Amino acid sequence: PARWEMGFTDKSQWRARWIARTTALGPQPAPMLRKPFAVRGALTRARLYACGLGYGEFALNGATLGDALLEPGYTRFDRRALYVAHDVTAALKQGDNVLGAQLGTGWYDVHTLAVWFFEKAPWRSAPKMLCELHLDYADGRHEVVLSDATWTTTTGPIVYDSIYGGETYDARLERAGWNAPGYDAREWQPAIAVDGPPGLLSWEGCPPIRVHDTLKAKSIREVQPGVHLVDLGQNCAGHARITVSGAKPGTTITLRYGERLNERGLLETAKTGEHMTRTDPPQRFQTDQYLCKGGASETWEARFSYHGGCYVEVSGWPGALTPDMIVLRAHATDSPRTGRFSCSDALVNRIYESTIWSYRANAQSIPTDCPHREKNGWTGDAHLACEFGLATFDSAAFYEKWLDDLHDEQRDDGMLPGIVPSSGWGYEWGNGPAWDSAYPLICWYLYRTTGDAWALTRHYDRLKRYVDFMGTRAVDGVIPWGLGDWLFWKAETPVEVTSTGYWHVDALIVAEAAKLLGKSDDERRYRDLAATIRATFRERFVRADGGVANDSQCALSCALHQGLIDGAKPATVAKVVAAIDATNGHIDAGILGAKYLFNALHDAGRDDVAMRMLTRTEQPGWGWWLGQGATTLWEDWKGESSLNHIMFGDVSAWMVKALAGIDQSPESRGYTAIVIDPQPVGGCSWAKAELPTPRGVIISSWTQGADGAFTLDVTIPPGEPALVYLPERGAITESGKPVAQAEGVAAATDATTRAQRRALRVGSGSYRFVCR
Template identity: 45%
Template sequence: MDTKLTVGKLRCNYLYNPLGVETPNPRLSWALLSQERGQRQTAYRVLVASEKELLNKDIGDMWDSGIVETDQSIHVVYKGRELKSRQRCYWKVKVWDMDGKPSAWSEIAYWEMGLLNQSDWYGQWIAAPHTGNMEPSPAPLFRRVVSLEKKVASARAYVCGLGYYELYINGRKIGDDVLKPAFTRYDETVLYNTYDVTDAFRPGENVIGVILGNGWYNCFTKEVWNFEQAPWRDKPKLMLQVIVQYDDGSESVITTDRQWRVSTGPIVFDGLRNGEFYDARLEKQGWNDVGYDDSEWENAVIVPGPGGVLKSQQMTPIRITDTIVPKSVKEVKPGVFVYDLGQNISGWAQIKVSGPAGTTVTMKYAEKLKDDGDIDTSNIDVFVKSGEFQTDKYTLKGEGIEVWEPRFTYHGFQYVQVTGFPGRPTLDNLRGRVVHTDFEAQGEFKCSNELLNSIQHAARWATLSNYMGIPTDCPHREKNGWTGDAQLSAEQVLMNFDPMTAYTKWMSDFQDVQRKTGQLPGIVPTGGWGYNWGSGPAWDSAIIFIPWYMYLYCGDEAILEKMYDNMKKYVDFMTTMATDDILEFGLGDWCPPTGGPEGHKCPVAVTSTAYYYVDTHILSKVASILGKKEDAERYAQLARRIRDAFRKKFFDPDTGQVLSNSQTSLSCALYQGLVNEDEKQKVLALLVEQVEKANRHIDCGILGAKYIMHTLTELGRADLAYDIATQTTFPGWGYWIAQGATTLWETWSGDASRNHHMFSDISAWFYKGLAGINPDPEVPGFKNIIFKPNPVGDLQWVKAWHESMYGKITCNWAVEGNNFNMHVIIPPNSTGTVYIPTSDPESVMENGEPVSKQVGIQVKGYQDGRVVLLLQSGEYHFSSRL
């Protein structure tokens, strides 16, 4: 066994060892590890077994794929025995290299099925008695004593607590996730979580405890999106099922029913959009453990469920990911203290305090300060119409040092105003708790320009702050799943993080809210708001672009199949809205530098019709990928018709002018493929003219901000894109950094939210346009990687990596005088197409030798000032003369 290949990173449906899997045929992926050149898989064998011991004997009683001759190592579909509810499946894989030599078997991984049928749920939905849903009530505590007389072999808890919940067994909190389950349209889909609770139980008496919060389910706060009128809205409720298997093979099922005991506790108020109030004097010590007297508690009542189908939450959870020590605390008025975290975040504050019982400490959160140093919420408190805004209150019990943080709300902030504190608080009395969907870092970009590094930092923080089970617009003012923001930022999210399970879940939300006509709302999920304002092709295109990007960046055909009918319905809806193949509805190039959010120079009809064209064009390609030939041809014809209509109405091929001749309209026509090859230079010349007129500043809203950087780069003017990116005067990303921004802002002027991700595609440009790491649309999922770096301006070096489904891709380059040096790593089972900038093709070397003499390199030619090379996997060091 001489092969250098080893197999690792075994994932099932993108997840490592997931519980609660519900797909009938899960998809298995692995990565190959090797630094040697030219390493790739030629065959695999997967074994899946019901017992780990069987795998140790190389027996796959569930599935033995046999030796399959293919280089496929991602999204391999399980084709074994039918999977049943709660079934645990162990699996391992070995591969063969190009010489036909097998690797060792991988480590053993597993997945476990969830509750596949609604009939697998034996419990009833329960709630606290005497609570209406119109006014907020204290958070209910639920308690159940269970006796386990045998030795527990395994135990699983399946839980859905609406809106949010915390689960305890014998006083111990189960799981490190928070704000669960993820938000859905509850009358269509309700998510449950699965936990391995084997170690939480002990012989004899045990106690299961649950606290419920209101969350999105009982959003009672009055605001402009009308969630208080959502059709699902009701008081908090619980469905829980614990299945215990004993050593002797028997099992017992613990479910929610009338026997559960209910009371209230110290959380006297929790509103997702308001905050949380906690009175520590009302704590019931030991309520979730054995030995507690619950004789004065009431019995739970049986209530109707929320209406949606219970489905397993198969996505990266929300967690507390970091704790920030404040930079400073200042007394801005007598008794009013303001903490500065130094970073705009999503989450909450944790407070440490001691003082007399009954003392109430109030924390209010903001991302701006007034001139006097106090907090300023005027830019974010405008849409919430009832209750306090971003306010937490803690009332002391008066017993030594007390540490508290909220459970069922979150805020967007950099500053915390503290009032009512007994004494004078120090930096030690408060911590910032960073909370968001716990994405794994899948990429990093750094360069010699610190301004760009600061913009990258801000883009990452804005992204993380705005993923709370759904991609939100901002973590404070709205918390809504605005579709346009998410589709515009999706490429950078896929380069920086691993949002695939989160995107898959969000696409299910689209299926739940899409009308029969195909129409979509501007926010997803929605309680009914946003179908007739806030939507439009640029926003709604998330239903097409995000599945397409998942295919492009992760090779995921399953998401295309899952969403195909919905994509089709949406394109057909646009067709009903079109007049002579032109569309004029939607928000357009939202938030340009001047004139307010809607003051864009580019007409809505230009950008909306362009999206109509691209959506239809992508749909045709998806139909072709899925083998739907008739649809592919039909939508290809429609796309050609829309393109012709766009060109006829908005474009003058003789002059290169596009209606309004703005930066956005010109770059839109180029970026969206509406300009023929021989016309591009004319349009580019006009675009360059517009950028020069603006003193090399951007003059676009959120749509144009995506188009312009990639368009200039693609057409050979990366230098101009770089100049735009590095401006520190208004308007521009650098202007925000110059004002002290640590996240991206909603408007170029900074007069609205200061934690938005809708302008974040510049981070994708850093990876693609500067570092040069690009997916290949012809060979998706980074099966082939296009490396096209752009040494521009005063950039001396760039270092970037991205963890693809196949492994880690690296592209580092540096300029030293007239020399260009480039370091590339291509993971096994992938290839690369490299474009090396040079004025002298003969100067291109790899490890000091001419490229034509090196193993694993094929020279394809010289074009547009670059030598083009085809590379096998492995590590390469190139040099050239610029």
């Protein structure tokens, strides 16, 4: 039978009190709290609703609840905190039970000093918790176990934890059985009732963070006496799990994480730690410590911090360190992997897999820039990778959660900070439309991908406010403010070009949202605004010969991708190609241009040029990164900054769209109008991809035979017929029959003409087309 169950929808429904061990800020041992209670009678249902800030780990009768990490998700805590729900029916027993909680500082009490001033965050407070355990009995009784001052509290083995600094665990301070019945807690102190955060308390609808891979050491070598370097062979985000035996009590094992080695082969963390060390050089960064209790085998992993890197430096290990003693637990927001791509070009496959690893490393309840140096929700990085994320993971809930964070951070005048959540830093920093457009763009990408307008309409008033705010920053119809084509190679693009281009797109998105809501006056207003921006852009930057501004790769492709070119489009495309030819096929742009270029070239039918640019192995380019040993995407073309950033990752969305050929028409929402148009370019002999959609999974798999035959296997889910483009050859068959006789296939006489391509309308089902 169908069932519907809900948790709390409003703070007024909670009966529990927020409780804590102390109100003192700064480095403190992690609090432990416990509550004994009794179950008297047969239960039909038991639910725990709980929020632990910054992080909360809950247990019943000695067993940790669930496998989520770093829970609940990171938010602007003074405006919204998240609670989690657990079905604990099977974890309870008749008679005595104990509910336990352990709390970490997380982002709630950041005591590491850095340039973003999280130590001054308006929400900063000592760790605290709130919970209600609801018990439904078979005889109709209902009981609730609440967090209140009857709980008791103490400290334990986690003597230090910091989201940036790491964790210290002293196993000699463990309290065996503390969260199970029978434990003597007479020395524990009563918990104190405290005020909770003032904002909303909402259910955590976003999937939690979970381990997705356990990495074994690729190599371990002693680089100095007593210092071992563990090479994992893969850059990622996570924490180590160690197993040590026969150690003396108090033996201190130190784990430092990083992604670079210095000239002597030792771990180097100056780059990733620069924003901490220049604030306060002695500060601890990306470091875990374990103090052994001694004797038998001990296994440990950190609970309330995570790190980025591909190396772990281990100091103080008692004896030889072997691969069975240490692994890296890589984790990310648990958005299931749903999309797939591969092709005959090994370099392209490695770029795609590197994008996967960068995306996961930077999906940690918010979309982050990097998993080590900052861990911040940079808005530009987020929207540039969003289309890849939606094509590869079931990530809609992840982005919907972060849109709430954007909502909570927006000022009344419409201004947004460059990082979300923010301590208050980043509003006047100069991010501008190329970053702030994350708000309307991610709403739009969700609508385009899923067909669900919920985010676009729910945030409508805030999106209007943002577009209107940008108007206050315009000078003579263009926006001369904000970050531009960040980390370009040599050719700098005027910021007026990129900022104004995004403002144009943002106005169109708001107009579309107004149309969905039936707000005709608003729709007309924002379409008129977009038209005015477009006309001004063309007057200021577009020349009669198709040139744009300084004719950089970014400027030209920006105008094409943002819909700012009219009749001169072929000339502008030619200039893009010429600009790429002038750099010997290399990209000469930053993160904005990287997204514009591949999309603009695809729309223009020049995926051959895009493929050439992608597969260059000299600097600059993705291929050069991999040639230097990269296993994730880097922050800049020189490799001088972070080695795990996602902001250049949209190229892997292009692979699915262009090489495998899975797309939808411009008017389509939720893939109601599927387009299959594979591009066998760059010497590729095959490519295949799977793309999940609301209609079902689309599959495109093609091969180019040595005899010249092109074979396309395609699966179209139920719904409207798809538009399939095939190479124009003398004979085309489907499952061995001439295409004119194939069931479910018809000529697409109304389709947009594409050079040397034949268009077919194909119904749902699986097909094999062969073109000879």
